[in-house]
Amino acid sequence: MNVELKDIQKTFGMVHANGGISLKIPAGTIQGILGENGAGKSTLMKILSGFIRPDQGEILLDGHTVSIHSPADAIRLGVGMLHQDPLDFPPLRVIENFILGSAGGLLPDQGAVLRDFKKLAGQFGFSLDPEAYVDSLTVGERQQLEILRLIWLGASVMIFDEPTTGISTAQKMKLFAALCLLAEQGKTVLFVSHKLDDVEGLCSRVAVLRQGYLVGEAKQPYSTKKLVEMMFGKTISVGGRKPCRADKVTVNLSKLRVEDYRLKVRDVNLDVHCGEVIGLAGMEGSGQGLFLRAVGGMTHTVGGKILIDGRDLTGRSYQTFKKHGVAFLPAARLEEGLVPGLTLTEHFILAEEAKGFFINWDKGRLLAQERIKEFDVRGIPANTVESLSGGNQQRALLALLRDSLNLLLLEHPTRGLDIESVIYIWNKLKERCQKGTAILFVSSDLEEILQYSDQVLVFFSGKVTPPLDASTLTTEKLGELIGGKGWPESTDEGKLA
Amino acid sequence: MNKIRWLNFGFQIGAVILALLFTTVVLLMAGAPPLQAYLYIIKGALSSITNISNVLSAWAPLLLTTSGVLITFAAGLWNIGIEGQIMVGAIFTTGALRLLQNSTVPSGWILLIGFLAGMAGGALWAALAGVLKTFGGVNEIFGGLGLNFVATAFALYLIIGPWKRPGIASTSGTLMFPDKLWLPTLPKVQFSVWALGLGILVVILVYFLLRGTHFGLRLKAIGKNSKAALLMGVPTWQYVMFAFLLCGVFAGLAGAIQVTSVYHRLTPAISSGYGFLGLMVAMLINYQAIWAAPVALFFAALNIGGIQLPIVLKLDSSLSGVLQGILVLFVLLVEGARQRLFRKR
């Protein structure tokens, strides 16, 4: 089926998620959709598959304008989407999942369905036990189940959102084979990814999105350099850094191992010096967030040691880390950092060491006033935090930090902020560095990483580079590493399984 | 600011009027004269010293349960298990009184020990809900419902089993305690100043706890955003447990009062629904402790005054419960409507 998107626009609040995207995809091709996090890939795909309604624009299938109001509409028209987190029902059996969502009557003919299932699975070389429970399957097997289900439901346009995350190499090979088979059968495959290798190896054509716009298309053979440039934009010269790294090591990580259900970060060794800024780069979900939280005691480590200021805090809780001068500022400010409904004054009282049983409100208000002034928060002590703008919330979060810290962990410290706030916040952070605080921060903004870090760690699918000197790095090189290019061939690829 | 406050107040009044209108429709449908029905409720609650004292003796346990759930609500918890906590409090009080009633311990001391036992019982049952929540990952609503069920079953077992009246096995209750183990009452009426004093004391305590202490502020922070509270250094699970315990203590006290001042024995219905009623009061007052006392008094008056309806108008006695429920529903609905309205602007 030929797919055509015409001038698709979608805004969320002030953000242009899709700013007028037009794209033609002929039947029988595997189309790559490439872009960094927040580039608008997922929004575009969700519009095509009926999860989101566009503000404007048209979708044409085989030349006919269609209106897709829901995922059910989409599947009726032959468009199916395979999500990054499979939308299945883990407590059910494979075959039950398979039947779910079918348009059939109340009592589906189990026998016929089972035959269909086995036939399809055979076609694609998937070995799935129809009686197994879904929660016993691996991510790769759940994907296979979803693919079969969508085909069975009659999908002829299939969207895959980051399908190679969290599956083994063997499963990846199987998946790619299946995708090629689908394309041969004349189906249209949309492959959404940030992994350059995967896109280059699989897709016959690729469209690159950046900040909500289609910035370019390319066909095989690709130039990696060009793709990176399109993904991350032109390199802007990086301003001068003012390193204030001291000799004293404040954080020492040895053979640190962290994992969640889809990622394993292995054997990280790192010394963080007082006053040093280390940027953690990588596509979202490559392991840097997990790593950052592990260093703050918020995620359990599975191996290795964390020494803060010489003390072994491995396996201790965040409370203990906090006592030893570690602070964490989450990216989701209102979800994790601040308490909506409470005022600034109440926040400052909460963050202070409680003295006595009763609250001294006058003192609290004074403290709030002082900090508000010092950190230039646009608000008054009686304001609730959710009434502040994003930049002011971030300033408030900084203002809540204790005076002397050994280590400050930041998740996307300037995401969504205006330039003025960005500069202000980094000034404040640098002030802390001068007092000896070390900073580890995650950011998807490559310029920010290069501008403010002394050293950079790049994460890709759980693999970590050794510390790279930021002054010798370029956005291009960084972009390649983030996209999985230029890594030394590692022998433990199989560990991802 | 002031204007908004008046507007909010207007919305609340509107909700009450809506609830009254709705109840009026219900009354009309039941073929009863609404105005007369309301008058009878007021009369039944206020027309005599006896009635007023009955209202006051229903107010005391309701104050305690409302105060208790205000604390758990502050921590973002739906302590549905409070019914069971009252029940177990009552069981513990009864147990202590039974153990000591034939001893030489002065009755004042026995009562005191009974109250302490009740507090311990309520706290124990609340702690179970808390442990299920913090360590077992069981939502407190489901844990609470289960524990309520277990508490009732336990009370029943005791009433027709080990604590049955001699020669009798009836679920109606255990043997009545002798007068000396009744909480002292004012002459001529059945209500105890002690019980009421305790209720009022606890409500004041909770008001200051939530408003003016670090403990209260931290609970609120946990209730509104426990992740952020944790990052700001609040030991969240410990505080959640503590909120459960405190609520359990107050619920246990309510149970102790039911045993020593109202029923003077253990019955399967000893909690009298005061736990659920307390939850409703707390929702009605939008979790503001300052309103707890008057609204709880109003609910107690509805409970007592409502008895007039079946006597005089042959209406089902649960009608005042319906009125209470409708009130809460309308206040919540109007609050939801208000939030939507203001966001649109």
Place this chain on the structure above:
Amino acid sequence: MRTKVFKITLLAMVLVIAATACGSPATATPAPATQPPVTQPTAVPPTAIPPTAVPTVAKTFTIGMVLVGPYNDSGWSQAGYEGGQYAVSKIPNTKLIYVDLGFTHQGVTPAQLAEQLLAQGANMIIFNSDDFKDDSNTFAKAHPDIPTIMFSGDQSWVAGQAYLNFPNMVNIMPRAEYAKMIAGCAAALTTQTGKIGYLGPLINPETRRLASSAYLGAKYCWTTYLKKDPASLKFKVTWIGYWFNEPGTTLDPTKVADDFYSSGYDVVMSGIDTTEALTEAKKLHDAGQKVWAVSYDYRNNCSTAPDACLGVPYFNWGPEVMVQVQKAIAGTFKQDWVWMAPDWTNINNPDTSATGFINGQALSSDAAAKVTQLISEMASGLNLWTGPINLQDGKVYLTAGTVATDQQIWYLPQLLQGMEGQSVLP
């Protein structure tokens, strides 16, 4: 935010439902609009006035009743309620108000309910259940000026075991033991399997002696009229735990009755306030099974399932309530304990007999004749509470020829030998 509000609203609704559901007992829902007016208007037919007995200025005398169950339960509470109505119909310038126990679930005690009746002008309070013993004491003590009647208690029995000196307290209770004997007889004459089930409420001396009386009647007719071996008669009692079904608290009487029927007990006698045994019998009877029930409490309640009903031993409170009300009006009400016998000249005379037995349609004419024979034998002096009678554990209770005293019957400590079921809970 919206979903949060929605969730809260949903939960609130659940709470409301929970709170209101707790508010009323699940047995029966009163239908206020369709019931005839309960209170008597002040206009009184002139023929009923005994002119000399009433003071010249007629002031309404109000009887307040605290009922354990709904006034229209077709059982114990309705019998009591109609007893009050009987008194009102016979005595001019009286009226009846009542309230049922539904409210105790919301923290109100029966004594407090009685006080609410006082607020409505009640001059006398009647507590209609053995369950209200504690509360009627509390009430009588707190209101020594209010004549207080408790159905079925013994606290005003000077020779009883629980005597308390409340001058304003009267206990009244029909000697339903006789009616139960007749009922037991009807059951024994009908059963094809020789197995009679007894659906008991809670266990106390009253329920023990009534169940045992039913057994004595059954055994007498089984051996004397049918000439069968007493050992071949099975009589089993299952207690549900309260006077009527309270879901979650008691056993479900419907299920208990069903268990009886499905395990070969073809006659079930009801000892509880409500009519589940009869309803269940009707269901099975309509399905073609040969099963029957003996109902209880209320004279008209065979009418719900005439085809399956062998008869009903019932209470007729009216005459004695009338006597007590008259005393209260006249100012001669004083502490008393009355255990009223049936009128043996006609046990079903509504004006004279405190208890009786009305045959059901399902009782065969042959059996009915034998039942009539039993009644006439008892009227001329047959007393089934005559030894030898052994208790369930085999202990001799009455030696041969000994007639039981009132105390021995009232305070029966166990079921009798030959009965299955618990005498007391372990």
